[in-house]
Amino acid sequence: MNTIEHYRFFLKDSIRKSIDFRTTDQNQGIPAPPVEKPFNADAIHISLPAPDQWPSEFKKINLFSAISNRKSRRRFTSDPLSIEELAFLLWATQGIRKSAGMNPAFRTVPSAGARHSFETYLFIMRVNSIQKGLYRYLPIEHELLFITEIEDIEEQLTSACFNQRFTAAGAVTFVWTTIPYRMEWRYSLAAHRVILIDAGHVCQNLYLACEAIGSGTCAVAAFDQEGLDELLGIDGEDEFAIYLAPVGKL
Numbered sequence: 001m002n003t004i005e006h007y008r009f010f011l012k013d014s015i016r017k018s019i020d021f022r023t024t025d026q027n028q029g030i031p032a033p034p035v036e037k038p039f040n041a042d043a044i045h046i047s048l049p050a051p052d053q054w055p056s057e058f059k060k061i062n063l064f065s066a067i068s069n070r071k072s073r074r075r076f077t078s079d080p081l082s083i084e085e086l087a088f089l090l091w092a093t094q095g096i097r098k099s100a101g102m103n104p105a106f107r108t109v110p111s112a113g114a115r116h117s118f119e120t121y122l123f124i125m126r127v128n129s130i131q132k133g134l135y136r137y138l139p140i141e142h143e144l145l146f147i148t149e150i151e152d153i154e155e156q157l158t159s160a161c162f163n164q165r166f167t168a169a170g171a172v173t174f175v176w177t178t179i180p181y182r183m184e185w186r187y188s189l190a191a192h193r194v195i196l197i198d199a200g201h202v203c204q205n206l207y208l209a210c211e212a213i214g215s216g217t218c219a220v221a222a223f224d225q226e227g228l229d230e231l232l233g234i235d236g237e238d239e240f241a242i243y244l245a246p247v248g249k250l
């Protein structure tokens with residue numbers, strides 16, 4: 001297989017036919033990995049308003065308008081986001097929709113086998129009542145986990161995105177990482193293609209939800225992999241960044 005055939009092969013599902021699914025970790029009886037990356041309970045947690053606490057305007061947007069108006073936006077005002085707006089965007093992209101016993105895996109977005117391999121990190125620049133810094137969303141608790149302050153956060157984020165200035169020009173930048181083992185546990189070598197397909201649904205929900213709150217976003221897949229992983233404080237092997245999107249008010 002030459003190089004281009006090799007990469008095209010990755011896009012196809014042919015590999016599934018060569019996998020003996022009896023040998024997957026799931027079918028070997030290995031316990032499923034946690035649906036949410038573990039965290040230190042003593043870390044600072046910020047609880048987020050639940051759907052019944054959001055302004056009713058968020059729920060009024062018509063689907064046709066959201067889809068027709070959606071576009072990539074790279075210019076934002078300096079207005080902050082409210083915590084309700086941020087909670088709404090997090091719910092729209094990774095919120096838990098239904099808890100299935102011990103495995104609360106059903107979310108507002110679909111995922112192959114409901115494996116949901118993503119974690120959501122936030123570079124917060126301007127969100128009312130939340131200090132600037134790096135955070136992680138905890139979907140089960142519907143909380144933010146404070147990770148760290150970052151000196152010159154906008155400059156460092158921009159530099160990790162190959163100097164695409166708009167990537168740190170909004171109020172908050174969403175970065176989705178994957179923990180591939182969550183998907184590999186079930187699908188083995190057929191996991192990686194569906195991880196990337198899953199990511200599209202997440203970002204599309206972000207685009208549409210932004211339309212409901214006078215905000216905009218732009219999907220970004222071009223970034224310095226090692227630089228961004230380092231900024232996030234993740235190992236780049238068992239967890240790494242795959243997609244990001246700045247959000248700002250219009």
Ligand SMILES: Cc1cc2nc3c(=O)[nH]c(=O)nc-3n(C[C@H](O)[C@H](O)[C@H](O)COP(=O)(O)O)c2cc1C
Pocket residue numbers: 070071072073164218219220221222223
């Ligand atoms: C997978 C993906 C990766 C993208 N990466 C970037 C990027 O790195 N930088 C950028 O400015 N726009 C990026 N975009 C935005 C596209 O340029 C944009 O969607 C396209 O020009 C169509 O415009 P529209 O979204 O307004 O319809 C990306 C979009 C997608 C879906």
